[in-house]
Amino acid sequence: MIAELSSMTDDQRMLADTVATFVERELKPHEEEVERLGEVPADLVNQIKQRSRDMGLYAVNMPEEHGGGGLGYSDRVYVEREFGRTSRGLSTIVNRPAVILMDCAGDQIDTYLKPVTTGERFECFALTEPGSGSDARGMKTTARRDGDDYVLNGTKHFITNAILADFIIVFAVTGQDETPRGPRPRITSFLVDKALPGITVTPMDVMSNRGMKSCFISFDEVRVPARNILGEEGAGFKRAKKWLFSGRICLAACNVGLATRALSEAAQWANERVQFGQPIARFQGTSFKFADGAMEAHLAWLAIVEAAKKMDEGTLTEAEASAANLFASEMLGRATDNALQVLGGMGMSKDAPFERYFRDARVERIWEGTSEIHRHIISKYVLDGATGSR
Ligand SMILES: Cc1cc2nc3c(=O)[nH]c(=O)nc-3n(C[C@H](O)[C@H](O)[C@H](O)COP(=O)(O)OP(=O)(O)OC[C@H]3O[C@@H](n4cnc5c(N)ncnc54)[C@H](O)[C@@H]3O)c2cc1C
Incomplete structure (x- = not known):
């Protein structure tokens, strides 16, 4: 910074x-x-x-x-x-914990909200499926009403920390809504105990963040009581978006932390590593990387602090959340790439942490909305503004 x-x-x-x-x-x-x-x-x-x-x-x-x-x-x-x-x-x-858990009501408060707060229980958030990622509304997991229960069938993937979790916040289709833009799947969120029969969790192997497992979760005729709906039936997608909004700001803040660590550790190396008779930090090709990295981390942080303030005030727009996340995640990509470059061959070595920073940074441009989806959201805001429709 x-x-x-x-x-x-x-x-x-x-x-x-x-x-x-x-x-x-x-x-x-x-x-x-x-x-x-x-x-x-x-x-x-x-x-x-x-x-x-x-x-x-x-x-x-x-x-x-x-x-x-x-x-x-x-x-x-x-x-x-x-x-x-x-x-x-x-x-x-x-x-x-996932902020949508604050929507817990009645018995859900003692069974889910309080235990995640004390650390007795741990949750994971299951929205993405093999057939629906950016287009989350296209999900195929269904929840069929059967008496006092719903019966879940489907598969989720890339679910972070599902191994650690005791329960899963699951999004599933419970019907269809007629809207002015045509029929839309009605999506409902459920609190689902992982120990229920019919649930299988399988770890996946991904590039970033070793130690934080992404998982497949399959649901095969999983019977969940109707009282485990989080919020109202059909309001799940609105709730998912609330979580994504919050995640976009918080992950962006993490990005600033990792970028500044990678840059400051690389700066120490640049001051000590001597080539051509002087520290490599003296070469502009090296030192300007730190100027750009520090400037971008600072600008990302300004956008994040402003977005956080607006989140608290309830005035943050989707475009602003996307802008903060997009800029911070791409800034981190450049910072970790530059930090690795400053170390030369040692940047590639597993004996130094820079290849890990580089790998860990990569997911940030994908998981809380891809860079393309963020650009889509921001450009829509600008283009609608130009036609006067916003
Ligand atoms: C490590 C990891 C952990 C994750 N953790 C979770 C989790 O805990 N819970 C959860 O629910 N999900 C999780 N996800 C899933 C994550 O939210 C999705 O990966 C992300 O939303 C992108 O979806 P996708 O991977 O299916 O890519 P796709 O949607 O298939 O996109 C593929 C490519 O097409 C582009 N694309 C798609 N649509 C458009 C468009 N309209 N315009 C322009 N380009 C487009 C994308 O930008 C991308 O480059 C995780 C993902 C990863 C990698």
Whole structure:
């Protein structure tokens, strides 16, 4: 970062320092082990949960009345930026549960919302399917009403942390709605206990974020009580979008954290590595990479802090959320690529972390909406504005 923003409050500074200390002491020392094993050992999961709870960092985004930290987005982005500086396999264990769980009502509060806040239970979010990704509404998973239950059938894939999860927030088609634009699948969200008969979870092997498993989940005649609908029947897609909105800002903040780590570690190398009789940092071909990286990280952070403020005020538009995520994720791609380049051959070596930063950065342009989808959203906003329809 070039500098902290003038809008940063003393409380935000303290919060960021607390998370930074936790990341240094409790998470970073385990990065190489997680990378080597491809998973986080169970005793380490428990240790991270316990220590983050002790420091008041667990479920910082959940309501205080249920034991959470009650943070709004303006504060939370500082937390995310600091967690972004380490492996996601480790940092996601300090759960910031899916915000749509705040829609839990009645018995769901004690069975799902409170336990995810205390860390007794862990959730995953299952929207994407093999046949529907960017076009999530095209999903094929169905939930058929049968007496007091719904019966789920279908397959989800790339579901993060489904291995760790005790329950799954599942999106499924429960019917069809007639709309002015023609018939549309009616999508409903369910809280589904992973132990139910008919559910199979299979890990996938992906390029980024070793230790944080993506999974296939298949549902074969899975019987879920109707009381496990999250929110109202048919309102699932609206709820999914709420989660994506929040995810776009928080992941963007993580991107700034990883970019600044990669750049500052590469800068140390550039100051020490001597070629042609001088540190490579003295060559403009090297030093300008740091100028561009620091400038872009700073600009990304400005967009994120502004977007977070608007999230708290309820005024953030979809285009602004996309712009912050798109710029931050592409900025991270350039920063980790440049950091690797500064190390030359050592950047490619598994003995240094730069190839990992590069790999971990790659998913950021895909998973919270691809870069193309973000450009689609932003351009629609601009083009509609030009015709006066917005
Ligand atoms: C590691 C990982 C973890 C994930 N975790 C989760 C999770 O926990 N839960 C979950 O539900 N999902 C998760 N996802 C899925 C993620 O949300 C999707 O991968 C993403 O939405 C893109 O969908 P897709 O992969 O099917 O790509 P597609 O939609 O098939 O897109 C393929 C390509 O076509 C382009 N494209 C598609 N439509 C358009 C268009 N209209 N205009 C221009 N270009 C277009 C895309 O930009 C992309 O380049 C995860 C994905 C990954 C990789």
